[in-house]
Amino acid sequence: AAKSAETKPAAPEWWTSSVAVVNDSDWTFFQLYLTPHESTTWGDDLLGDQVLSKGQKATIKGLDCGTFDIKLVDHESHECVVQDVNLCVEDMRWVVNNDELATCNVLTAETGKGN
Secondary structure, three states: OOOOOOOOOOOOOOOOEEEEEEEEOOOOEEEEEEEEOOOOEOOOOOOOOOOEOOOOEEEEEEEOOOEEEEEEEEOOOOEEEEEEEEOOOOEEEEEEEHHHHOOHHHHHHHHOOEO
């Protein structure tokens, strides 16, 4: 039988990756979310009661191979969203700076995800 065009090769069971979010901006982030791209919700805040201040890094480990969306939220509830992040690499690093934050409003409006 022929495979469907949507079938993706399965990642090995041992495959996991991580993403390090580095805050190189002038803002402090109070919430961090990471969810599979096809998800309609964001899930739990991965920072919990921690904050991600300038110069700090948050690392999320043990992620399955796939495409994810990442959202950061500051103390005024401004959101920065990056979509379609391919985490089928061993480790990824996302450095958030002031220039990148200036483009986030457009991305946030397109996500359509609830909380």
